[in-house]
Amino acid sequence: MFQEEVLYSVALRATPHIGDVNFMKLIEAAGSAKEAWLLSKKLLKEIPGFGSRIIKDIGNEEFLKFAENELNFCEKNNIKILLRHHNQLPKLLSQCDDAPAILYQKGEYDENLIPVSIVGTRNMTPYGKAFIEELMTLLKDKNLLIVSGLALGTDGCAHTEALKNNISTVGVLAHGLHLLYPSQHKKLAKEMLERGGAILSEFTSNEKPDREHFLQRNRIVAGFSGLTIVVETAFGGGSMSTVSYANSYNREVYALPGKISDPYSQGCNLIISQNKARIISKYQDILDELGLNKEKTNIPSLFEPEMITLNQEAQPIYDCIAKNKQISLDDLSEKLEIPPFKLLPILLDLELKSYIKAHSGKQYSIA
Structure with a gap:
């Protein structure tokens, strides 16, 4: 019975104009994806907000056939299909109003681990890399799960350094699980799966890494965790959208400050100044936020200690x-x-x- 519900869920979500929000409205009105799929056009039109354009392809056998092929693909490649209306999404993500109706998962991770999302520019500098390296050594053995987007730069560094310190890690992709983009990270993804991690996507096996998919993916990275850490980002970097999502979900955001002359610190400095993120002045800030390592001795600082000498203005x-x-x-x-x-x-x-x-x-x- 559940497999049948998965089939109709995939078919329904693949239908044009049925996004995550409309999908959940249909489930609420009909009780299940199968019942929604089988509803007459007359009854579908009685659901508030559902006109002829939206309901046009519900029940179309073409999408049911697509769903059958998708289920076969997932079975062949050991991919789990998680349904939001069956409470199968990651706990914190399921609380978001715009959470994906369906999530595809390859690999397994311990759901009891505390998720922490780490995001940043693809053009990571030595400053950002050194921060991630040091942070991961401090987070070792803390029962955490590192979440990022498996992109080049900051994402790849976060996943890699997590593995070096035996921390499980999850990658959220902006395309279907039929490919791995960027291809340079195929080996990294394989190691993540082998070492108690997973790869997730809301996209089916016919969807490519289009630009809008990356922005859409960012809400999952933000929603997955109670804490998002922004390492480096420019003013218009994709990480800024992750921050916006995290803020809208009332999740904590921390950002690494930098020189105002450094282009990939300017986005971090901006969100700190706008109170969209808390400043990371020392590594202990992150440990305190996570309720870890109450002993504050021997925790390195990001900045050299100095005496408080303030001018007349400050x-x-x-x-x-x-x-x-x-x-x-x-x-x-x-x-x-x-x-x-x-x-x-x-x-x-x-x-x-x-x-x-x-x-x-x-x-x-x-x-």
């Missing part, structure tokens, strides 16, 4: 935050009679130096 701001323990940008502006736009660059500078911490809702406290 000192009253720091003192006001210290006095109030935690204060919003608006309240800080009112107390000091300084416009917010003048406060923000000083606050960012204090945050980069690890003197203060930024919280959601533009709240600040002493670090």
